[in-house]
Amino acid sequence: MGLYGLEEHFLTADVIAAWRRRDPQLAEPMMKWAVQSDITSALLDTGAGRLTAMDDAGIDTAVLSLTTPGLQNLDAAEAIALQGATNDAIAAAVRHHPGRFQGFAALATAAPPAAAGELRRAVTELGFNGALVNASSRGRALDAPEFWDIYEAAEDLRAPVYLHPSVPVPDVTAAYYRGFSEPVNSMLATGAFGWHYDAGLTVLRMIIAGVFDRFPALQVILGHWGEVVLFYLDRIAAMDQLLDLQRPIAEYFRSNIFVTPGGVSSHTYLRWTLETVGAERIMYASDYPFNQERAGSARRFLDDAPIDRATRERIAFRNWEELVAGIRR
Template sequence: MAEAWKRHDPQLAEPMMKRALAGDITPALLDVGEGRIAAMDDAGIDTAVLSLTTPGLQNLPAAEAVALQVAVNDGLAAAIRRHPGRLQGFATLATPAPAAAADELRRAITELGFSGTLVNAHSGGRALDADEFWDIYEAAEDLGAPVYLHPRAPVPSVTDAYYRRFGEPVDSMLATGTFGWHYDAGLTVLRMIIAGVFDRFPGLQLILGHWGEVVLFYLDRVAAMDSLVTLRRPIADYFRTNIFITPGGIASHKYLRWSRETVGAERIMYASDYPFNRERAGSARAFLDTATSNTAERELVAYRNWEKLVAGIRRDGARDRTVRG
């Protein structure tokens, strides 16, 4: 993957590629073995769900992306086999070729034993609500496999208009991990809802990091659109039935309280965002232990919600269903 990124973007213009390949974080990203297990032990994390970092395969030509998705997923599966019980995986998909991506998702779930897939908020400049990507959502729903929607840097025209002026590294961080990509990913989720993705695939389960990518905090305002769109339910309802929320490395009890009040503890799952956020010794368990005195809620967030979600995956293939009109 590193070589493919460099071939297509030798200057590493996409901010997260530069950070992943030319920064001090590279060794930790590449370590899917003993070093990662040791970091998990130090933080108090029993199980990590691994995924390829943004932008994944979504900035590559379709043919190359299709070839690489198999290699990436096979490599991740091998790492998981070396550490059973400690590591799980999200499939990497060639979103520039959605039909092939859907087929690979089926293989990753039924043959490799993965726990879902991770996709980044746009592919080839196209937001993931576009009809061309619905093959992926259909496969995910059929398999009962969750889709983690991860941010990626906004398209260049947006980045140039909103996130340039201050020089590096400020421009890149403004466009990505501190502000820009959260709004971009939150808008992607809203577009998916408004486009009818969850009405067409009511069993689809999406995971949003960083406490819901900003949009969770604006649902009361977003409700003004309910009378303007043709959906089966109010927009906010989809966040309580089809979307799970994780901290994505933002260890904020204040955001946890808001999220719990907005969607309920049954829709929140702990996530650390390693290695972009380096956990301090015992920090994962400390965050949860001090979050609430309610043991049942703490267990839901720590592991029960995830275990219930993964238990619903159909690893023997898609369920029987009627053909959708």
């Protein structure tokens, strides 16, 4: 049984330099974690070290993506200048290790038309299988109409968009995620809770804003078991009578959104997700290197899950391969 990992992050020295130019103190928690911690070398490695980690976890193929905040906190001109080079670096890693790596495009969301053009290049010329974007771009949530050029290109290409969390905007962070010591403040705002809530709210806003009515074939992937919002669909249904959408909100999660564990290896969450959206909407992701699966734990998570063989295969490889097969090159 092949196993794909869809949230497998990397970083380049050029992106680090751009982050430092924008924020010499690396005040944003995820930048500091990526640049000044024990995972920095793993993020920079697209060679033997990463392959060894994949073998150890039991992951056959990793879909590489630029780690958060990616290019999305940069000025438009600098982000545009970096997106091509970053995607070329992913493409080089894929060429060096065919079968082990695939690519999600990094996009300059501060300039949506340029980002849409780069997505087309990445898919049609570099062979990428979609893009990974973070939930906000320079303080703007990605449901805003200014970003719809990206979704139009993704739908036209039939290429999925992985919507990854980003740090909540400063006003929200100050109101909800401060008042404690570091690193408690930073973790509360990011990996413990804040960025999951923020990403789930972003995809909910995309639905409410009509993104999926305008682009009905668009496919979005959410990590971390649907970024909280999946667990509140029964409650969110109260909004259906207030909206002029083509379908109930919950239906968009069963037709336009895929879900991955994103490194949260919970059979409880797996059972809930299966009941809520079905096996056809679940794929695997390990969130490397922020979460490092070891000693076959990625594969064991599926092997030990209380599911039948057909469901296990759908999550491990079949759903992803079917989705990728539909991309227009």
